[in-house]
Amino acid sequence: xxxxxxxxxxxxxxxxxxxxxxxxxxxxxxxxxxxxxxxxxxxxxxxxxxxxxxxxxxxxxxxxxxxxxxxxxxxxxxxxxxxxxxxxxxxxxxxxxxxxxxxxxxxxxxxxxxxxxxxxxxxxxxxxxxxxxxxxxxxxxxxxxxxxxxxxxxxxxxxxxxxxxxxxxxxxxxxxxxxxxxxxxxxxxxxxxxxxxxxxxxxxxxxxxxxxxxxxxxxxxxxxxxxxxxxxxxxxxxx
Amino acid sequence: xxxxxxxxxxxxxxxxxxxxxxxxxxxxxxxxxxxxxxxxxxxxxxxxxxxxxxxxxxxxxxxxxxxxxxxxxxxxxxxxxxxxxxxxxxxxxxxxxxxxxxxxx
Numbered sequence: 001x002x003x004x005x006x007x008x009x010x011x012x013x014x015x016x017x018x019x020x021x022x023x024x025x026x027x028x029x030x031x032x033x034x035x036x037x038x039x040x041x042x043x044x045x046x047x048x049x050x051x052x053x054x055x056x057x058x059x060x061x062x063x064x065x066x067x068x069x070x071x072x073x074x075x076x077x078x079x080x081x082x083x084x085x086x087x088x089x090x091x092x093x094x095x096x097x098x099x100x101x102x103x104x105x106x107x108x109x110x111x112x113x114x115x116x117x118x119x120x121x122x123x124x125x126x127x128x129x130x131x132x133x134x135x136x137x138x139x140x141x142x143x144x145x146x147x148x149x150x151x152x153x154x155x156x157x158x159x160x161x162x163x164x165x166x167x168x169x170x171x172x173x174x175x176x177x178x179x180x181x182x183x184x185x186x187x188x189x190x191x192x193x194x195x196x197x198x199x200x201x202x203x204x205x206x207x208x209x210x211x212x213x214x215x216x217x218x219x220x221x222x223x224x225x226x227x228x229x230x231x232x233x234x235x236x237x238x239x
Numbered sequence: 240x241x242x243x244x245x246x247x248x249x250x251x252x253x254x255x256x257x258x259x260x261x262x263x264x265x266x267x268x269x270x271x272x273x274x275x276x277x278x279x280x281x282x283x284x285x286x287x288x289x290x291x292x293x294x295x296x297x298x299x300x301x302x303x304x305x306x307x308x309x310x311x312x313x314x315x316x317x318x319x320x321x322x323x324x325x326x327x328x329x330x331x332x333x334x335x336x337x338x339x340x341x342x343x344x
Contacts, residue, residue, distance in 0.1 A: 071256070089289065089324055090324070096294070159335070160338065167301070168297045170339060238310075
Protein backbone atom coordinates (compact mmCIF):
# COMPACT_ATOMS: atom_id res chain seq x y z
CA UNK A 1 0.00 0.00 0.00
CA UNK A 2 1.26 3.50 -0.81
CA UNK A 3 0.80 5.70 2.20
CA UNK A 4 -0.01 9.35 1.78
CA UNK A 5 3.31 10.12 3.45
CA UNK A 6 5.22 8.07 0.88
CA UNK A 7 3.27 9.77 -1.88
CA UNK A 8 4.24 13.14 -0.48
CA UNK A 9 7.93 12.20 -0.22
CA UNK A 10 7.87 10.89 -3.78
CA UNK A 11 6.30 14.13 -5.02
CA UNK A 12 8.73 16.27 -3.05
CA UNK A 13 11.64 14.33 -4.56
CA UNK A 14 10.39 15.56 -7.92
CA UNK A 15 10.35 19.11 -6.68
CA UNK A 16 6.59 19.32 -6.36
CA UNK A 17 4.90 20.89 -3.41
CA UNK A 18 2.21 18.70 -1.97
CA UNK A 19 -0.14 19.54 0.83
CA UNK A 20 -2.12 16.75 2.44
CA UNK A 21 -4.85 17.92 4.72
CA UNK A 22 -6.96 15.64 6.88
CA UNK A 23 -10.71 16.37 6.85
CA UNK A 24 -11.38 19.57 8.77
CA UNK A 25 -14.76 18.63 10.13
CA UNK A 26 -14.08 18.59 13.90
CA UNK A 27 -15.54 15.16 14.63
CA UNK A 28 -13.86 13.58 11.65
CA UNK A 29 -10.56 15.17 12.50
CA UNK A 30 -10.87 14.05 16.10
CA UNK A 31 -11.62 10.52 14.98
CA UNK A 32 -8.76 10.48 12.50
CA UNK A 33 -6.41 11.56 15.27
CA UNK A 34 -7.50 9.26 18.08
CA UNK A 35 -7.99 6.21 15.90
CA UNK A 36 -4.47 6.46 14.52
CA UNK A 37 -5.57 7.09 10.92
CA UNK A 38 -3.45 10.24 10.70
CA UNK A 39 -0.39 8.36 11.89
CA UNK A 40 -1.21 5.41 9.63
CA UNK A 41 -1.10 7.63 6.57
CA UNK A 42 1.87 9.55 7.98
CA UNK A 43 0.08 12.88 7.95
CA UNK A 44 -0.18 13.44 11.69
CA UNK A 45 1.00 12.40 15.12
CA UNK A 46 0.10 9.08 16.75
CA UNK A 47 -2.87 9.13 19.14
CA UNK A 48 -2.15 10.27 22.67
CA UNK A 49 -2.56 7.83 25.50
CA UNK A 50 -5.44 8.94 27.66
CA UNK A 51 -5.80 7.81 31.28
CA UNK A 52 -9.58 7.57 31.10
CA UNK A 53 -9.93 5.39 28.08
CA UNK A 54 -8.46 2.52 26.17
CA UNK A 55 -8.20 2.81 22.42
CA UNK A 56 -7.42 -0.25 20.35
CA UNK A 57 -4.66 0.14 17.78
CA UNK A 58 -6.02 0.96 14.34
CA UNK A 59 -6.73 -2.27 12.50
CA UNK A 60 -6.76 -2.48 8.74
CA UNK A 61 -8.81 -5.16 7.01
CA UNK A 62 -9.48 -6.32 3.48
CA UNK A 63 -10.81 -9.39 1.71
CA UNK A 64 -12.58 -11.21 4.53
CA UNK A 65 -14.13 -10.51 7.91
CA UNK A 66 -11.37 -9.80 10.44
CA UNK A 67 -12.89 -12.09 13.06
CA UNK A 68 -9.91 -11.89 15.40
CA UNK A 69 -10.08 -8.10 15.41
CA UNK A 70 -13.83 -8.09 15.96
CA UNK A 71 -13.56 -10.42 18.93
CA UNK A 72 -10.63 -8.44 20.34
CA UNK A 73 -12.69 -5.26 20.27
CA UNK A 74 -15.57 -7.04 21.99
CA UNK A 75 -13.12 -8.50 24.54
CA UNK A 76 -11.73 -5.03 25.20
CA UNK A 77 -15.19 -3.70 25.91
CA UNK A 78 -16.00 -6.72 28.05
CA UNK A 79 -12.80 -6.36 30.06
CA UNK A 80 -13.40 -2.67 30.57
CA UNK A 81 -16.98 -3.02 31.77
CA UNK A 82 -19.31 -5.85 32.56
CA UNK A 83 -21.13 -6.33 29.33
CA UNK A 84 -24.27 -8.40 29.21
CA UNK A 85 -24.40 -11.26 26.75
CA UNK A 86 -26.95 -9.31 24.70
CA UNK A 87 -24.72 -6.22 24.67
CA UNK A 88 -21.78 -8.32 23.46
CA UNK A 89 -23.96 -9.75 20.71
CA UNK A 90 -25.12 -6.28 19.70
CA UNK A 91 -21.54 -5.04 19.54
CA UNK A 92 -20.38 -8.07 17.55
CA UNK A 93 -23.30 -7.74 15.17
CA UNK A 94 -22.91 -4.01 14.58
CA UNK A 95 -19.18 -4.35 13.93
CA UNK A 96 -19.74 -7.28 11.61
CA UNK A 97 -22.47 -5.54 9.60
CA UNK A 98 -20.37 -2.40 9.14
CA UNK A 99 -17.26 -4.34 8.14
CA UNK A 100 -19.20 -6.63 5.80
CA UNK A 101 -20.60 -3.52 4.10
CA UNK A 102 -17.08 -2.24 3.49
CA UNK A 103 -16.02 -5.62 2.10
CA UNK A 104 -19.08 -6.01 -0.12
CA UNK A 105 -19.67 -2.49 -1.38
CA UNK A 106 -16.89 0.00 -0.85
CA UNK A 107 -14.33 -0.98 -3.50
CA UNK A 108 -11.83 0.74 -1.25
CA UNK A 109 -8.32 0.54 -2.70
CA UNK A 110 -6.82 0.45 0.78
CA UNK A 111 -9.45 -1.77 2.45
CA UNK A 112 -11.15 -0.66 5.62
CA UNK A 113 -10.10 0.50 9.07
CA UNK A 114 -11.52 -0.32 12.45
CA UNK A 115 -10.84 1.35 15.75
CA UNK A 116 -12.56 1.26 19.10
CA UNK A 117 -12.51 3.08 22.36
CA UNK A 118 -13.75 2.08 25.79
CA UNK A 119 -13.92 4.55 28.66
CA UNK A 120 -13.35 3.94 32.34
CA UNK A 121 -16.13 6.16 33.61
CA UNK A 122 -18.60 6.28 30.75
CA UNK A 123 -20.41 3.02 30.27
CA UNK A 124 -20.40 2.84 26.53
CA UNK A 125 -18.28 1.52 23.70
CA UNK A 126 -17.37 3.80 20.84
CA UNK A 127 -16.00 2.57 17.61
CA UNK A 128 -15.65 3.51 14.00
CA UNK A 129 -15.28 1.76 10.69
CA UNK A 130 -13.89 3.73 7.77
CA UNK A 131 -13.10 3.07 4.14
CA UNK A 132 -11.79 5.12 1.26
CA UNK A 133 -14.00 3.61 -1.40
CA UNK A 134 -16.67 4.81 -3.79
CA UNK A 135 -19.18 5.89 -1.13
CA UNK A 136 -22.81 4.98 -0.55
CA UNK A 137 -24.24 7.12 -3.37
CA UNK A 138 -22.11 5.57 -6.09
CA UNK A 139 -22.78 2.09 -4.73
CA UNK A 140 -26.56 2.56 -4.75
CA UNK A 141 -26.51 4.34 -8.09
CA UNK A 142 -26.03 0.91 -9.70
CA UNK A 143 -29.71 0.27 -9.05
CA UNK A 144 -31.26 3.56 -8.01
CA UNK A 145 -31.36 7.10 -9.24
CA UNK A 146 -30.10 9.13 -6.29
CA UNK A 147 -29.12 12.77 -6.54
CA UNK A 148 -27.22 13.47 -3.34
CA UNK A 149 -25.05 11.74 -0.74
CA UNK A 150 -27.59 12.69 1.91
CA UNK A 151 -30.40 11.01 0.00
CA UNK A 152 -28.22 7.95 -0.55
CA UNK A 153 -27.60 7.49 3.17
CA UNK A 154 -31.31 7.87 3.90
CA UNK A 155 -32.13 5.27 1.25
CA UNK A 156 -29.44 2.84 2.41
CA UNK A 157 -31.00 2.67 5.87
CA UNK A 158 -34.26 1.31 4.49
CA UNK A 159 -34.74 -2.43 4.69
CA UNK A 160 -34.17 -4.40 1.51
CA UNK A 161 -32.55 -1.50 -0.31
CA UNK A 162 -29.32 -2.86 -1.75
CA UNK A 163 -27.02 -2.42 -4.69
CA UNK A 164 -26.66 -6.23 -4.85
CA UNK A 165 -22.89 -5.74 -5.01
CA UNK A 166 -22.73 -9.34 -3.90
CA UNK A 167 -25.35 -11.99 -4.68
CA UNK A 168 -25.98 -12.51 -0.97
CA UNK A 169 -26.84 -8.84 -0.27
CA UNK A 170 -30.46 -8.39 0.72
CA UNK A 171 -30.22 -4.87 2.11
CA UNK A 172 -30.53 -5.72 5.79
CA UNK A 173 -27.16 -4.85 7.31
CA UNK A 174 -27.43 -1.07 7.70
CA UNK A 175 -31.13 -1.25 8.56
CA UNK A 176 -30.36 -3.74 11.28
CA UNK A 177 -27.49 -1.65 12.60
CA UNK A 178 -29.77 1.39 12.70
CA UNK A 179 -32.40 -0.60 14.58
CA UNK A 180 -29.93 -1.83 17.20
CA UNK A 181 -28.63 1.69 17.79
CA UNK A 182 -32.19 2.97 18.11
CA UNK A 183 -33.40 0.25 20.46
CA UNK A 184 -30.32 0.41 22.72
CA UNK A 185 -30.46 4.24 22.84
CA UNK A 186 -27.06 4.46 21.21
CA UNK A 187 -25.72 7.10 18.88
CA UNK A 188 -24.47 6.87 15.35
CA UNK A 189 -22.99 9.13 12.73
CA UNK A 190 -22.40 8.07 9.14
CA UNK A 191 -20.49 10.29 6.71
CA UNK A 192 -20.29 9.42 3.04
CA UNK A 193 -19.20 11.90 0.41
CA UNK A 194 -20.57 15.14 1.80
CA UNK A 195 -23.73 13.62 3.27
CA UNK A 196 -24.25 12.56 6.81
CA UNK A 197 -26.71 10.93 9.15
CA UNK A 198 -26.67 11.71 12.83
CA UNK A 199 -28.76 9.47 15.08
CA UNK A 200 -29.12 10.74 18.61
CA UNK A 201 -31.85 10.41 21.24
CA UNK A 202 -33.80 8.13 18.95
CA UNK A 203 -33.96 10.69 16.16
CA UNK A 204 -32.34 10.80 12.75
CA UNK A 205 -31.07 13.97 11.18
CA UNK A 206 -29.69 13.99 7.69
CA UNK A 207 -27.56 16.75 6.26
CA UNK A 208 -24.88 17.83 3.84
CA UNK A 209 -21.56 19.21 4.97
CA UNK A 210 -18.94 21.38 3.32
CA UNK A 211 -16.31 18.68 3.51
CA UNK A 212 -16.16 15.76 1.12
CA UNK A 213 -15.10 12.52 2.78
CA UNK A 214 -13.48 10.22 0.22
CA UNK A 215 -15.38 7.07 1.18
CA UNK A 216 -17.60 6.23 4.11
CA UNK A 217 -17.02 6.46 7.81
CA UNK A 218 -19.38 5.31 10.54
CA UNK A 219 -19.07 6.13 14.24
CA UNK A 220 -21.20 4.18 16.66
CA UNK A 221 -21.65 4.59 20.37
CA UNK A 222 -23.41 1.73 22.13
CA UNK A 223 -24.36 1.84 25.81
CA UNK A 224 -22.93 -1.05 27.83
CA UNK A 225 -25.96 -2.80 29.26
CA UNK A 226 -25.47 -5.10 32.23
CA UNK A 227 -28.81 -6.83 32.58
CA UNK A 228 -28.37 -10.23 31.10
CA UNK A 229 -31.68 -11.90 30.70
CA UNK A 230 -32.46 -12.94 27.21
CA UNK A 231 -35.12 -15.54 26.80
CA UNK A 232 -34.94 -18.06 24.03
CA UNK A 233 -37.63 -17.29 21.55
CA UNK A 234 -40.19 -19.88 20.66
CA UNK A 235 -41.22 -18.51 17.32
CA UNK A 236 -42.11 -19.84 13.95
CA UNK A 237 -39.71 -18.02 11.68
CA UNK A 238 -41.56 -19.29 8.61
CA UNK A 239 -44.67 -17.22 9.34
CA UNK B 240 -39.01 -36.31 17.36
CA UNK B 241 -39.77 -39.09 14.89
CA UNK B 242 -37.18 -41.51 13.53
CA UNK B 243 -36.95 -39.56 10.34
CA UNK B 244 -36.08 -36.32 12.13
CA UNK B 245 -32.54 -35.38 13.07
CA UNK B 246 -31.18 -32.50 15.10
CA UNK B 247 -28.31 -30.51 13.59
CA UNK B 248 -26.25 -28.61 16.11
CA UNK B 249 -25.43 -25.44 14.22
CA UNK B 250 -22.53 -24.69 16.51
CA UNK B 251 -20.75 -27.78 15.19
CA UNK B 252 -20.87 -26.23 11.73
CA UNK B 253 -20.04 -22.63 12.47
CA UNK B 254 -17.31 -23.23 15.04
CA UNK B 255 -16.49 -21.30 18.17
CA UNK B 256 -16.52 -17.98 16.39
CA UNK B 257 -20.15 -18.22 15.58
CA UNK B 258 -22.37 -17.43 12.69
CA UNK B 259 -20.77 -14.31 11.28
CA UNK B 260 -19.06 -15.33 8.07
CA UNK B 261 -21.29 -16.09 5.07
CA UNK B 262 -18.99 -18.99 4.17
CA UNK B 263 -20.00 -20.77 7.39
CA UNK B 264 -23.61 -20.60 6.20
CA UNK B 265 -22.68 -22.17 2.89
CA UNK B 266 -21.20 -25.16 4.74
CA UNK B 267 -24.26 -25.44 6.97
CA UNK B 268 -26.68 -25.20 4.05
CA UNK B 269 -24.81 -27.89 2.13
CA UNK B 270 -25.00 -30.15 5.17
CA UNK B 271 -28.73 -29.50 5.48
CA UNK B 272 -29.29 -30.31 1.82
CA UNK B 273 -27.28 -33.56 2.11
CA UNK B 274 -29.07 -34.66 5.27
CA UNK B 275 -32.45 -33.77 3.86
CA UNK B 276 -31.92 -36.31 1.12
CA UNK B 277 -31.79 -39.12 3.71
CA UNK B 278 -34.16 -37.97 6.46
CA UNK B 279 -37.62 -36.50 6.46
CA UNK B 280 -37.13 -33.52 8.69
CA UNK B 281 -34.28 -31.55 10.27
CA UNK B 282 -34.19 -29.45 13.39
CA UNK B 283 -31.55 -26.72 13.26
CA UNK B 284 -30.51 -26.11 16.84
CA UNK B 285 -28.86 -22.71 17.32
CA UNK B 286 -28.15 -23.12 21.03
CA UNK B 287 -24.74 -21.69 21.96
CA UNK B 288 -24.14 -20.19 18.54
CA UNK B 289 -23.73 -16.54 19.57
CA UNK B 290 -24.17 -13.69 17.17
CA UNK B 291 -25.72 -14.31 13.76
CA UNK B 292 -24.92 -11.78 11.06
CA UNK B 293 -27.28 -10.88 8.26
CA UNK B 294 -24.61 -12.00 5.77
CA UNK B 295 -24.66 -15.46 7.35
CA UNK B 296 -28.46 -15.66 7.43
CA UNK B 297 -28.79 -14.37 3.86
CA UNK B 298 -26.31 -16.92 2.60
CA UNK B 299 -28.10 -19.74 4.43
CA UNK B 300 -31.50 -18.98 2.90
CA UNK B 301 -30.23 -18.07 -0.55
CA UNK B 302 -28.26 -21.32 -0.74
CA UNK B 303 -31.27 -23.36 0.40
CA UNK B 304 -33.46 -21.52 -2.10
CA UNK B 305 -31.25 -22.71 -4.92
CA UNK B 306 -32.31 -26.28 -4.12
CA UNK B 307 -36.04 -25.76 -3.58
CA UNK B 308 -38.35 -22.80 -2.90
CA UNK B 309 -38.10 -21.56 0.69
CA UNK B 310 -41.79 -22.20 1.36
CA UNK B 311 -41.20 -25.87 0.61
CA UNK B 312 -38.32 -25.97 3.09
CA UNK B 313 -40.84 -25.09 5.76
CA UNK B 314 -42.08 -28.68 5.91
CA UNK B 315 -38.56 -30.08 6.29
CA UNK B 316 -36.81 -27.56 8.49
CA UNK B 317 -37.40 -26.37 12.02
CA UNK B 318 -35.39 -23.71 13.84
CA UNK B 319 -34.82 -23.94 17.55
CA UNK B 320 -32.62 -22.45 20.28
CA UNK B 321 -32.77 -18.94 18.85
CA UNK B 322 -32.43 -15.99 21.21
CA UNK B 323 -34.60 -13.02 20.32
CA UNK B 324 -31.80 -11.06 18.64
CA UNK B 325 -30.85 -14.12 16.57
CA UNK B 326 -34.47 -14.78 15.67
CA UNK B 327 -34.81 -11.21 14.38
CA UNK B 328 -31.84 -11.55 12.04
CA UNK B 329 -32.95 -14.97 10.79
CA UNK B 330 -36.57 -13.91 10.26
CA UNK B 331 -35.69 -10.73 8.38
CA UNK B 332 -33.32 -12.60 6.11
CA UNK B 333 -35.88 -15.29 5.40
CA UNK B 334 -38.54 -12.76 4.50
CA UNK B 335 -36.14 -10.74 2.33
CA UNK B 336 -34.95 -13.88 0.53
CA UNK B 337 -38.56 -14.89 -0.07
CA UNK B 338 -39.45 -11.48 -1.49
CA UNK B 339 -36.38 -11.56 -3.70
CA UNK B 340 -37.47 -14.95 -5.05
CA UNK B 341 -40.97 -13.58 -5.74
CA UNK B 342 -39.53 -10.65 -7.66
CA UNK B 343 -37.23 -12.79 -9.80
CA UNK B 344 -38.71 -16.27 -10.07
